[in-house]
Amino acid sequence: xxFERADALNQAIRLLSLRHRxxxxxxxxxxxxxxxxxxxxLELARTGPMIQAQLSEALGCEPPSVTLxxxxxxxxxxxxxxxxxxxxxxxxxxxxxxxxxxxxQVKRLWCALAEETVAGLPAETVAELPGxxxxxxANVDTRRSRQPHGS
Amino acid sequence: xxFERADALNQAIRLLSLRHRxxxxxxxxxxxxxxxxxxxxLELARTGPMIQAQLSEALGCEPPSVTLxxxxxxxxxxxxxxxxxxxxxxxxxxxxxxxxxxxxQVKRLWCALAEETVAGLPAETVAELPGxxxxxxANVDTRRSRQPHGS
DNA sequence: TAGAATCGGTTATGCGAATAACTATTATGC
DNA sequence: GCATAATAGTTATTCGCATAACCGATTCTA
Numbered sequence: 518x519x520f521e522r523a524d525a526l527n528q529a530i531r532l533l534s535l536r537h538r539x540x541x542x543x544x545x546x547x548x549x550x551x552x553x554x555x556x557x558x559l560e561l562a563r564t565g566p567m568i569q570a571q572l573s574e575a576l577g578c579e580p581p582s583v584t585l586x587x588x589x590x591x592x593x594x595x596x597x598x599x600x601x602x603x604x605x606x607x608x609x610x611x612x613x614x615x616x617x618x619x620x621x622q623v624k625r626l627w628c629a630l631a632e633e634t635v636a637g638l639p640a641e642t643v644a645e646l647p648g649x650x651x652x653x654x655a656n657v658d659t660r661r662s663r664q665p666h667g668s
Numbered sequence: 669x670x671f672e673r674a675d676a677l678n679q680a681i682r683l684l685s686l687r688h689r690x691x692x693x694x695x696x697x698x699x700x701x702x703x704x705x706x707x708x709x710l711e712l713a714r715t716g717p718m719i720q721a722q723l724s725e726a727l728g729c730e731p732p733s734v735t736l737x738x739x740x741x742x743x744x745x746x747x748x749x750x751x752x753x754x755x756x757x758x759x760x761x762x763x764x765x766x767x768x769x770x771x772x773q774v775k776r777l778w779c780a781l782a783e784e785t786v787a788g789l790p791a792e793t794v795a796e797l798p799g800x801x802x803x804x805x806a807n808v809d810t811r812r813s814r815q816p817h818g819s
Numbered sequence: 820t821a822g823a824a825t826c827g828g829t830t831a832t833g834c835g836a837a838t839a840a841c842t843a844t845t846a847t848g849c
Numbered sequence: 850g851c852a853t854a855a856t857a858g859t860t861a862t863t864c865g866c867a868t869a870a871c872c873g874a875t876t877c878t879a
Contacts, residue, residue, distance in 0.1 A: 520775050522798070523782030524710060527692070529801035530785070531707065532728050534685035535866080538835095540808035541678070542867085553835055556682065559675065570857060577683050582836050584859060589834095606844045606857040624671050631674030634681070636807050642800060647673070649793060650680035656787050657691035686836080689865095693837085704865055721827055733866050735829060740864090757827040757874045 530653075537634065544626050548619060549593060553578075555623045557586050558595065558612070562620035566611035568601060577660065595619055681804075688785065695777050699770060700744060704729075706774045708737050709746065709763070713771035717762035719752060728811065746770055 542552045550558075560575045561567070567575075573583045587610055590596045595616035601607040612620065635643045693703045701709075711726045712718070718726075724734045738761055741747045746767035752758040763771065786794045 518779050518783050520779055523779040524775075525798040526782045526785065526801075527688075527778055528707065529798045529805065530684065530688050533681065533801050533805045534689065535728055536805045536808045536811070537678075537681050538685065539867080540810055542834095543810060551834055556679065568857075577686060578835085579837060580858065581838080581860080585835075601857095604845075604857080608858075624675075627678055628669050628671055628674040630808075631677045632669050634677065634804050634807050638800065638803060646800070647676040647680050649789065649797070650677075650684050652789060653785050654680065654684045654687045656785050657687045657781070659691055659694060660687070690837080693864095702864060719827075724827095729865085730867060731828065732830080732868080736865080752827095755827080755875075759828080 540633070541630060544630055545623070548622055548626075550619070550623070551589075553582075554586055554590055555627070557583075557590065558616060558620045558623055559627070561596065561610065561612045562617065562624075566609050568604075568607040568609055570607070572610060590616070691784070692781060695781060696774070699773055699777075701770070701774070702740075704733075705737055705741055706778070708734075708741065709767060709771045709774055710778070712747065712761065712763045713768065713775075717760050719755075719758040719760055721758070723761060741767070 538552050541555070545552060545555055556576050557572060560572060564575065569580065569583045569587060572587075573580045576583070587596060587598060591598055595613055596610055597613050598608045598610055601609050635646065638646075689703050692706070696703060696706055707727050708723060711723060715726070720731065720734045720738060723738075724731045727734070738747060738749060742749055746764060747761055748764050749759045749761055752760050786797065789797075
């Protein structure tokens with residue numbers, strides 16, 4: 518691949534990251550959330566209480582990041598952490614009532630953001646977009662499933 | 669749009685950001701670069717010397733970010749900052765010889781990353797990918813002339 | 820030409836996210 | 850059963866990026 522195309526692609530991904538995150542931040546700010554925290558709330562709303570290691574896996578970020586996010590969400594009263602009875606190392610994270618209500622708000626926001634994001638694209642492109650993005654992500658994922666391709 | 673699809677999309681973008689950036693970081697680390705800095709080098713290599721305000725515009729990040737990035741790249745000897753003769757507020761940023769050599773390294777890396785990223789996708793999808801991503805980016809761009817539809 | 824607004828840049832601060840190093844608990848192997 | 854490895858979580862530190870507040874230089878304008 519020539520550099521022009523490669524740079525266009527890499528730069529496009531970088532810029533999309535910046536802008537999508539910034540837009541999410543702007544939408545989440547009125548709820549008192551910073552980008553990244555919404556993913557944690559949504560994951561808890563979807564799957565139910567879980568320990569931080571599972572959160573780390575589900576969110577695709579590292580344990581220290583989960584520690585900080587849970588601490589702040591706990592401080593703002595949206596989640597609760599309780600020691601796991603079966604494993605004294607682990608702590609179970611769950612939504613509070615406030616957190617559940619907030620997650621519902623986030624869900625609505627999330628739909629609005631997604632619609633805004635894909636505005637103007639043909640429906641068929643929109644339909645295959647998540648799959649394409651997932652492929653791209655898997656291709657550069659150094660986290661698991663070692664052994665991509667060359668060398 | 670229902671929440672399932674919306675979340676799939678937003679989450680896919682978030683994860684792609686994380687992974688692509690992490691992969692870029694892993695590739696750039698041997699060169700002594702952190703992700704984000706490569707964009708600055710490539711922009712200087714493509715367009716030539718410019719002032720920081722132009723860099724801020726070209727990279728799509730805010731002036732304080734440029735200040736920090738330029739400072740670190742200057743400290744590592746890859747760029748040079750000189751006061752602009754025509755405007756005593758501005759400082760002109762340009763590549764050093766070391767920076768030019770590094771930019772060439774980055775270009776090669778960038779091609780490898782792009783190929784790795786789109787591996788397994790049909791060529792026609794790859795061809796229209798930059799355009800799609802650009803559309804997504806423009807749709808959520810709050811930076812300039814934004815505020816298109818609703819509300 | 821004096822005053823106001825604007826622009827270029829920096830500093831201070833806060834956030835998410837990463838790695839590295841550490842503690843405490845649980846699981847394994849001999 | 851005890852030493853060793855593996856696991857859950859935290860702390861410390863670094864980086865990119867953002868906003869807010871500020872300073873010096875420039876440009877507009879009345």
